Amino acid sequence: MNTNIRTDMQAAINALGSPPDPTQRSSTSDLSIDETLLLHQMGYEPTDLVSGISVVSIPYGTFITPYGQSGPIELPPATQAVATAFRIAAERARHECAGANGIGVVGVHVEVEVGGQSVSVCFTGTAVSPIERPKAPTNQPFLTDLSVRDFALLSRSGWQPVELVAGASFVAAPLQGMRQVLSQAGQNIELPLITGALQTSREKAMDQMQSAAIALSAAGVVDVSIIDGPLGHSRHICAFICWGTAIRLVAERHQPIEPRLVVPLHDHIDFEATSIR
Amino acid sequence: MTIAPRNAAWSSGLSTNDFAACLSSGLQPLGFVQGCSVVNWSFYGIGYNAMGFGLGVSRPSGYFEQYLCPHGIVSAEHRRYGMNYQKSWIEESYLSALRSATERLLHEARKLGAHGVIGVIDRPSYHSETSSFEISLSGTAVTIEGAVAPAVPFTTFLAGQKLNKLVEAGFAPVEILIGIASIGVMASCITEYQLTGGGFSLAAGGGWGAAPGGEIEQVVEAQTAARSIVRQRVRDQLGGDILHGASLMVRSNETQEGPQIEATLRGNRVRHFKEFTQIDPPSPVVHLSDR
Known part of the structure; x- marks a missing residue:
């Protein structure tokens, strides 16, 4: 952009005296101005802020684990509840995106909350559409948790987001007997049962996410986010939930981006007044 | 650009970076303005039965x-x-507080002869001990060299470089x-x-x-x-x-x-x-x- 900011500022304020252009369609987006400009440069425009939510019940008794087990105990009802919540929330976000004439949702903010008896998954993001509208209807809208900057970088390298994929697993560590508890008392040693449960839940969840990507013919998953650790209400149960954007190569081959090296000529800390938006 | 001479120094909520960006785009800070409102905030209201x-x-x-x-x-x-x-009574309380706070903010801006208020910060807070809700708005009143004053001063959460980029991209801040x-x-x-x-x-x-x-x-x-x-x-x-x-x-x-x-x-x-x-x-x- 090569404009005179002072002239533009005057014109902007003078334009407030006239009503908005009736031919313009109202739109909403949670993108910053940098992201809007970048998106426009790529040939897309934001159309609407969309969301999708699902709250799924975890059947009673799922987190009650029996005594006398020797290895990690998987809890399929809880795993299934998270998978269902992700699937339905994604369907709702896609439905809202299609209603806004979008071809996909970028910068999806994913909120996952696991309670004692329920799990909630919520997606919020901005639906985008090409500036030059395609004549033929597009396939089902995609969802991606990539920021517009990452989306632009990926597109420039010849890749395309396919879908947001997720995996989840809940594994209980078997409850220890009195002899085992006493044998470990006062020693700083590894707790193999908890470690095993965490390891198992990780493997299962990552495997699910990878399987989901393979089913979509994606080459890989990027920008993976993870929630893991023992549940607040049942410390012997390890949860592992992961999600990311499945991507596929659409160009003939990967296009190297060859970044330029720059040395910033300012102090190492940027001044940022966090109280001022 | 020169800041117009005044009897007293002006105040602002701008950071040094934002202030510098303001001057470069012809915005002149006039003063720090604010407006607030406290309303009754009850979970049960008229209509609840x-x-x-x-x-x-x-x-x-x-x-x-x-x-x-x-x-x-x-x-x-x-x-x-x-x-x-x-819960329409809760929504109405919130919106009436917001309207009053905005009017007060704009009233202060008008008194300074401002064209708009930039870098607005909104601070909603709940006071459980008095069952009340407070919303406070503050920002920096500015005038623009050579621009016609709008009928209602504009307001925006943006300031500095972000505001400049918005305008350069072809968008005018409204409210x-x-x-x-x-x-x-x-x-x-x-x-x-x-x-x-x-x-x-x-x-x-x-x-x-x-x-x-x-x-x-x-x-x-x-x-x-x-x-x-x-x-x-x-x-x-x-x-x-x-x-x-x-x-x-x-x-x-x-x-x-x-x-x-x-x-x-x-x-x-x-x-x-x-x-x-x-x-x-x-x-x-x-x-x-x-x-």
Whole structure:
């Protein structure tokens, strides 16, 4: 952009005296101005802020684990509840995106909350559409948790987001007997049962996410986010939930981006007044 | 550019960076302005009639859905009726506080002869000890060299470089927009069982079984309604303009009755005033910095 900011500022304020252009369609987006400009440069425009939510019940008794087990105990009802919540929330976000004439949702903010008896998954993001509208209807809208900057970088390298994929697993560590508890008392040693449960839940969840990507013919998953650790209400149960954007190569081959090296000529800390938006 | 001579020094809420960016774009800071309002904030208000809802005697205005118990008479404690309802009295309190705070902010800006208020900060706060809600707005009143004063001074959350980029891209700041939707959930017996895991319900086959799994329909519908209402409320105020940099916040408070959901949407209303200027394809760079 090569404009005179002072002239533009005057014109902007003078334009407030006239009503908005009736031919313009109202739109909403949670993108910053940098992201809007970048998106426009790529040939897309934001159309609407969309969301999708699902709250799924975890059947009673799922987190009650029996005594006398020797290895990690998987809890399929809880795993299934998270998978269902992700699937339905994604369907709702896609439905809202299609209603806004979008071809996909970028910068999806994913909120996952696991309670004692329920799990909630919520997606919020901005639906985008090409500036030059395609004549033929597009396939089902995609969802991606990539920021517009990452989306632009990926597109420039010849890749395309396919879908947001997720995996989840809940594994209980078997409850220890009195002899085992006493044998470990006062020693700083590894707790193999908890470690095993965490390891198992990780493997299962990552495997699910990878399987989901393979089913979509994606080459890989990027920008993976993870929630893991023992549940607040049942410390012997390890949860592992992961999600990311499945991507596929659409160009003939990967296009190297060859970044330029720059040395910033300012102090190492940027001044940022966090109280001022 | 020179700052106009005044009898007293001007104040502002701008950072040094934002101040420098303001001067470069012809904005002259006039003073720090603010407006606030405190309103009564009660969970129960006019229109709330828990007994009446189920019997259809009275209904609150706006969104309302009823969920009937499939069990019949079980016990005195059994939740025979469930409902989702829009808490219009809460929304109205919030919006009236926002309107008053905005008017006060603009009144101070007008007194300074400002064209607009930039870098607006909104601070909502709840005072449980007095059951009141306070909203406070503050920002920096500015005037623009050579511009015609608008009928109503513009307001924007942006300042400095971000505001300059917005204008360079072809958008004029119009006003800050904040919307709210408040939905109360009075959980039906089925929803209560799904949320707490307790109790029994009529199983699919017609017999009695454990609380049903799957989606918690009543909560999902309340959450969806809150998001949908707040977005529609803000869209209705756009009138052909654009909501930029929106932020949708949803909070859910668990109560004995069921979750109480509040969705707020805030952003900058902006107007297209010139053709969108295409930027050059950005060059990827790697910063060679120490940290």
